[in-house]
Amino acid sequence: xxxxxxxxxxxxxxxxxxxxxxxxxxxxxxxxxxxxxxxxxxxxxxxxxxxxxxxxxxxxxxxxxxxxxxxxxxxxxxxxxxxxxxxxxxxxxxxxxxxxxxxxxxxxxxxxxxxxxxxxxxxxxxxxxxxxxxxxxxxxxxxxxxxxxxxxxxxxxxxxxxxxxxxxxxxxxxxxxxxxxxxxxxxxxxxxxxxxxxxxxxxxx
Numbered sequence: 391x392x393x394x395x396x397x398x399x400x401x402x403x404x405x406x407x408x409x410x411x412x413x414x415x416x417x418x419x420x421x422x423x424x425x426x427x428x429x430x431x432x433x434x435x436x437x438x439x440x441x442x443x444x445x446x447x448x449x450x451x452x453x454x455x456x457x458x459x460x461x462x463x464x465x466x467x468x469x470x471x472x473x474x475x476x477x478x479x480x481x482x483x484x485x486x487x488x489x490x491x492x493x494x495x496x497x498x499x500x501x502x503x504x505x506x507x508x509x510x511x512x513x514x515x516x517x518x519x520x521x522x523x524x525x526x527x528x529x530x531x532x533x534x535x536x537x538x539x540x541x542x543x544x545x546x547x548x549x550x551x552x553x554x555x556x557x558x559x560x561x562x563x564x565x566x567x568x569x570x571x572x573x574x575x576x577x578x579x580x581x582x583x584x585x586x587x588x589x590x591x592x593x594x595x
Contacts, residue, residue, distance in 0.1 A: 397435050400425045405446050409488025413443055413496045447497050447504060450489035451511030457482040458515060468526030469583070473575055475522065476552065480567035483556040494557055512549065520545040523582065548578055
């Protein structure tokens, strides 16, 4: 079997083990057994438990970013682009619950260097969403009507809400990816649409 294929088998087993048991509780023996290889072979290919976990984070992060980017079709209206991106995000996290657990729970709770890897992934998604919101605002006003900082803040809020909702959806029986995406769309789009059409919420003081 080619090395690349064998490595992917090991990483599949590692993601499942890390996602279900947690980084500290997962053992290289369990990962090797699930992958159908010897523990020395896992160490030979992937060096250490820390490096294996880092490789899993990078692989799962890359897959999630690509799923969101591919899910959005250029040329659609602003609301349809946002809907497509949210649906792609929630479909991917629902179809890959162990990978999402690695990214959203394990990597963030075990400090450096793992958390930094997730921040890189998150920044990519935030940048993509920022571009979507900015483009929608320009389309609505024919100029960049929303300040850059407002657009960036909205993107951060939207991505944070999506992350929290994905964790809830994966832990709640009967909640589909489409339902989770619709929940966040209903929550976010009314406000975004008002902003894009020059009707922001006005505080009294």
